[in-house]
Ligand code: NIG
């Protein structure tokens with residue numbers, strides 16, 4: 215095992231409450247872990263040294279919400295939206311048709327390409343959902359392929375009811391045979407709780423079945439309407455309520471009084487011309503928030519966590535420090551992970567090196583590729 219000392223770190227923003235931010239710092243990567251970090255003048259010896267020339271180092275971004283196993287794209291749907299059509303859940307079905315028709319090799323290649331994009335943008339851990347198969351065989355294929363790339367795999371058989379299918383029959387399938395086929399590859403169960411997808415009672419049944427099969431819940435909640443998704447997520451102590459675009463004061467109170475993370479997905483609001491979620495009020499009320507990409511072919515086809523951070527700052531009134539925290543510590547909390555999202559001795563050596571002296575530049579220079587290096591478990595990605 216080699217130890218690499220990163221020196222010349224202009225700003226080390228650890229996201230650790232005790233360590234805070236260090237200037238003129240160094241960090242030792244020992245195998246797949248962080249072996250030491252502190253003032254450059256006190257750095258230990260190492261097998262090799264790498265001078266970062268004053269750049270800023272952050273924990274790798276944790277993308278706790280993404281839909282990455284699918285075929286085809288929906289560029290035409292996007293173009294129609296830009297000339298006035300509203301986003302609805304219905305577009306999902308066209309991706310389902312393309313995905314069912316695709317061979318494993320094609321789905322694997324597409325997933326690999328998107329994972330490479332995520333890493334190039336500084337993401338070191340990502341969650342990946344099924345939900346574009348909507349039959350037992352295809353859903354199982356999707357979670358199996360996702361599990362090749364990440365331990366954070368989510369069963370989203372309850373994305374929408376597929377065409378030409380009886381609603382009650384489909385719910386029975388999702389809660390029964392489909393769940394049993396997928397659960398061995400998954401850690402999480404999710405449901406699209408929304409008008410045009412699943413109502414609260416249906417969503418509760420899906421999540422309870424997932425919990426009974428050993429999965430932990432997360433919810434697509436309050437994306438298009440202020441429905442009951444957030445309250446359901448809190449009721450079931452879900453790891454996260456995702457989207458939170460339309461929240462009532464009671465939803466904000468419920469999130470603030472719970473361990474459920476509010477996962478905000480501003481790339482979707484950007485790509486659907488929707489109002490942004492009220493991140494400021496959520497944070498001020500005491501809720502924990504995460505930022506994630508929600509990369510998917512319909513509502514937002516971007517893998518850029520730096521752009522999500524810039525939008526959160528410019529459009530959602532977060533400070534750059536709050537946005538970076540949501541994209542690191544927040545994402546880790548939304549995945550119930552304590553080994554990632556911060557930089558401290560003993561944690562996994564997942565790092566982003568920015569081609570900038572500070573993380574402020576992530577919002578100050580939107581759309582500019584500022585990720586200089588990404589390290590995952592001590593290896594350059
Ligand atoms: O998170 N809202 C549900 N699922 C995705 C969109 C899926 C699609 O349009 O293909 C989302 O926005």
Ligand code: FE
Pocket residue numbers: 279280281434508510
């Ligand atoms: Fe989503």
